[in-house]
Amino acid sequence: MRVTELYGAMRGELRRVEDLLEEEVASREPALQEASLYLLRAGGKRLRPLVVLVSGRFGPRRDTEALVRAAAALEMIHMATLVHDDVIDRSDTRRGRPTVKAAWGDQLALYTGDFLFARALELLSEMEDRRLHEVTAWAIARMCQGELEQMHDLYRIDQPLFRYYRRIRQKTALLMAVSCLVGARAAEADEETARALWRFGGHLGMAFQIVDDVLDLVGDEAVMGKPVGSDLLQGNLTLPVLFALRGRTSGDEAASRRLAGRIHPGMSQEDAAEVVRAVAESGGIDEARRVAERYVTWARRDLAALPDGWAREALEAVLGFVTARDR
Amino acid sequence: MRVTELYGAMRGELRRVEDLLEEEVASREPALQEASLYLLRAGGKRLRPLVVLVSGRFGPRRDTEALVRAAAALEMIHMATLVHDDVIDRSDTRRGRPTVKAAWGDQLALYTGDFLFARALELLSEMEDRRLHEVTAWAIARMCQGELEQMHDLYRIDQPLFRYYRRIRQKTALLMAVSCLVGARAAEADEETARALWRFGGHLGMAFQIVDDVLDLVGDEAVMGKPVGSDLLQGNLTLPVLFALRGRTSGDEAASRRLAGRIHPGMSQEDAAEVVRAVAESGGIDEARRVAERYVTWARRDLAALPDGWAREALEAVLGFVTARDR
Known part of the structure; x- marks a missing residue:
C-alpha cells in the first residue's frame, strides 16, 4: 500500500479529526483562537492522528467517535510541543511560515501551548x-x-551517544508509541496486540526522528521550509554529527578534531555549512541512515506479531513513508 | 478556629503532601529537579492542598492516600502557573527570592512548568x-x-469591570473551586455537598485574588517579597485601580482623568507610586475590600449549606485567613 492510498482511505476520519480540532481550539480569547487556528491550518502530516486511527483497527470495538477524539488529542499535544519548542529555539519559521512565537x-506562544496541552x-x-x-500525561512529562x-547537551561535542538516543526516545518516540497504544486501547485490542503496537510506535518514532535529523543536514531548504543545518546552528548535535565527531565512520581522527573545533555557540552559517559538508564526507549521514533502517527492521518485526490484513499493511505504508520522505 | 490551629491539626497530612511533592518532581534531568525543588522549597501557604484535605472531610470515605495525592497535584498545577507567569511577567523575584526564570x-522555566502540569x-x-x-484539565485551559x-487588557484604562472579574475567576477562583471539588469527590461526598463546596471554593478564590490585588497596592514590600505596585507597573489594572479610574468612589472626574494619564507602558516607578497614592485617596482600595467582603459573605452562605462540624469550622478559618492576611 502506498501512503497516499492510506491517506485517501482515511480521508473521512481525518476530516473529522480536523473538524474536532477546529472546535476544540475555539476560545473566547481572540488571540488564542487565532494563534491556534493558524497552527492548525499550517497543516503537517497528521502522522499521529493517522497512527491512532489505524491502530484502532486492531481491536473488536469500532468506536470511531472515540478514535477521532484520541487522534485530535494526540495532534494537539504535538502542536503544543511545537509552539513551546519554537519559543525555546527562538525559531521564526516552521514549515516555511512564521512561527506563532514570531507572529504573536x-x-x-507559551499560553497557547499550555492551553493546547490542557485541552x-x-x-x-x-x-x-x-x-x-x-x-499520555506521563509521556508529556518525559517529553519535557x-x-x-x-x-x-547543546554544543557538547563529547556527549555519549546514548544521550542522543534517550532524548529522541523521549522527545519523539514515546508520543508515537502512545498514539499506537491509545488507538489499540480505544478499540479494546487484546493485551498482546496493544503491546506489539506500543513497541511498533516506539521504533517508528525513533526512525522518524533520525530521518528528521538527517533531513536537517541534507534536505532542500525550499522543500523543508527551514534552513539546512538549523539543528546544528542551535547547538543540537544529532546522530550524523555525533558519528562524524567520533571519527568512527571515517576513521580520520584529524578530520573529526577539525570538525569539533568548528562547533561552538555563535558559530556562523559558514561554519555550519562546513560542518554539514564534513559530516557528509565522514560517512556520518549514511551511518545514521543505517541506524534508522535498523529501527525500521525492528518496527517490521513488531508488525509481524500483529494479525495480517489491511491495518497491518497500512502501518507498513506509514513506516515506508517515514523513511523515504524528503521533508 | 484559628488558621494556625488548622495548619497544626493538618500537619501530618500536609507533611505527606510535601513528601509526595518532593518525590513527584524527582527527575533524572538535574536542572529540572533542581528548579522544581527550588520552587517547592520556596514554600508558600499551601492553600490549595489545605483546601483539598479539608474538603475531603465532608464525605463518608476516608482515603487519606487519595487526598494527599490530589492535594499534591493541585499544588503542582499552582506551581506550574507561577513559573510560567514569571516568564510572561519577566519577574525576577517572587516571595523575596529570585524566580526560576531569573535563576535558570x-x-x-518553560519546561519546568510543562513538566509540573503533566506530572x-x-x-x-x-x-x-x-x-x-x-x-482539572478544563480549569487549566481556562487559566491560560x-x-x-x-x-x-494590559494598560487598558477603559476595560469594563466584568473583564476583571472574569479573568480573576479564570486565573484563581476556578482552581480553588476545583480543589474543593476534588476533595469532596475523593471522599465520595454526596452531590449536594460537592456542589456547595465547589461554589465555596469559587467565592473563596475570588476574595483571595481581590485581597491579593489590594495587597499589591498597600502591602509592605519587605513582607510581600515583591515591590509595591508591581501589577500596575506591568500594566495589570486591578479592581482598586479600575474603581479609581471610574471616579465612581471619589466622584472626582478630573482626578480620574489625571490618573488615567499616568498609566501607560513604560511608566516610571514614580508614576506608579503616584497612581497608588491616588487610588488610595479615591477610595478605590476600600471599595475593592468591600467587594472582597461580599465574596466572603457568599462563601459563608455556601458553608451554611454544609453539615456543621470541624471541617466546616476549618473552612471558615481559611476564609477568615484569606481576607485578614497581610501577604
Whole structure:
C-alpha cells in the first residue's frame, strides 16, 4: 500500500479529526483562537492522528467517535510541543511560515501551548480507559525531560551517544508509541496486540526522528521550509554529527578534531555549512541512515506479531513513508 | 478556629503532601529537579492542598492516600502557573527570592512548568473518578485563557469591570473551586455537598485574588517579597485601580482623568507610586475590600449549606485567613 492510498482511505476520519480540532481550539480569547487556528491550518502530516486511527483497527470495538477524539488529542499535544519548542529555539519559521512565537510573541506562544496541552488532556479524559490519560500525561512529562536534556547537551561535542538516543526516545518516540497504544486501547485490542503496537510506535518514532535529523543536514531548504543545518546552528548535535565527531565512520581522527573545533555557540552559517559538508564526507549521514533502517527492521518485526490484513499493511505504508520522505 | 490551629491539626497530612511533592518532581534531568525543588522549597501557604484535605472531610470515605495525592497535584498545577507567569511577567523575584526564570532562564522555566502540569495530571489520573481529571484539565485551559485575557487588557484604562472579574475567576477562583471539588469527590461526598463546596471554593478564590490585588497596592514590600505596585507597573489594572479610574468612589472626574494619564507602558516607578497614592485617596482600595467582603459573605452562605462540624469550622478559618492576611 502506498501512503497516499492510506491517506485517501482515511480521508473521512481525518476530516473529522480536523473538524474536532477546529472546535476544540475555539476560545473566547481572540488571540488564542487565532494563534491556534493558524497552527492548525499550517497543516503537517497528521502522522499521529493517522497512527491512532489505524491502530484502532486492531481491536473488536469500532468506536470511531472515540478514535477521532484520541487522534485530535494526540495532534494537539504535538502542536503544543511545537509552539513551546519554537519559543525555546527562538525559531521564526516552521514549515516555511512564521512561527506563532514570531507572529504573536513568546507570551502568547507559551499560553497557547499550555492551553493546547490542557485541552488535549481534557479530551482524553472523556475516554473510558483511565490508563490512556495516565500514559499520555506521563509521556508529556518525559517529553519535557527530553527537551531539557537536549538543552543540557547543546554544543557538547563529547556527549555519549546514548544521550542522543534517550532524548529522541523521549522527545519523539514515546508520543508515537502512545498514539499506537491509545488507538489499540480505544478499540479494546487484546493485551498482546496493544503491546506489539506500543513497541511498533516506539521504533517508528525513533526512525522518524533520525530521518528528521538527517533531513536537517541534507534536505532542500525550499522543500523543508527551514534552513539546512538549523539543528546544528542551535547547538543540537544529532546522530550524523555525533558519528562524524567520533571519527568512527571515517576513521580520520584529524578530520573529526577539525570538525569539533568548528562547533561552538555563535558559530556562523559558514561554519555550519562546513560542518554539514564534513559530516557528509565522514560517512556520518549514511551511518545514521543505517541506524534508522535498523529501527525500521525492528518496527517490521513488531508488525509481524500483529494479525495480517489491511491495518497491518497500512502501518507498513506509514513506516515506508517515514523513511523515504524528503521533508 | 484559628488558621494556625488548622495548619497544626493538618500537619501530618500536609507533611505527606510535601513528601509526595518532593518525590513527584524527582527527575533524572538535574536542572529540572533542581528548579522544581527550588520552587517547592520556596514554600508558600499551601492553600490549595489545605483546601483539598479539608474538603475531603465532608464525605463518608476516608482515603487519606487519595487526598494527599490530589492535594499534591493541585499544588503542582499552582506551581506550574507561577513559573510560567514569571516568564510572561519577566519577574525576577517572587516571595523575596529570585524566580526560576531569573535563576535558570526562560527555557528551563518553560519546561519546568510543562513538566509540573503533566506530572500533576498524571497523579490525578491515578484517581478512580475520571471527572476529576477532566475538570482539572478544563480549569487549566481556562487559566491560560484568563492569563491571555489579562495580557490583552494590559494598560487598558477603559476595560469594563466584568473583564476583571472574569479573568480573576479564570486565573484563581476556578482552581480553588476545583480543589474543593476534588476533595469532596475523593471522599465520595454526596452531590449536594460537592456542589456547595465547589461554589465555596469559587467565592473563596475570588476574595483571595481581590485581597491579593489590594495587597499589591498597600502591602509592605519587605513582607510581600515583591515591590509595591508591581501589577500596575506591568500594566495589570486591578479592581482598586479600575474603581479609581471610574471616579465612581471619589466622584472626582478630573482626578480620574489625571490618573488615567499616568498609566501607560513604560511608566516610571514614580508614576506608579503616584497612581497608588491616588487610588488610595479615591477610595478605590476600600471599595475593592468591600467587594472582597461580599465574596466572603457568599462563601459563608455556601458553608451554611454544609453539615456543621470541624471541617466546616476549618473552612471558615481559611476564609477568615484569606481576607485578614497581610501577604
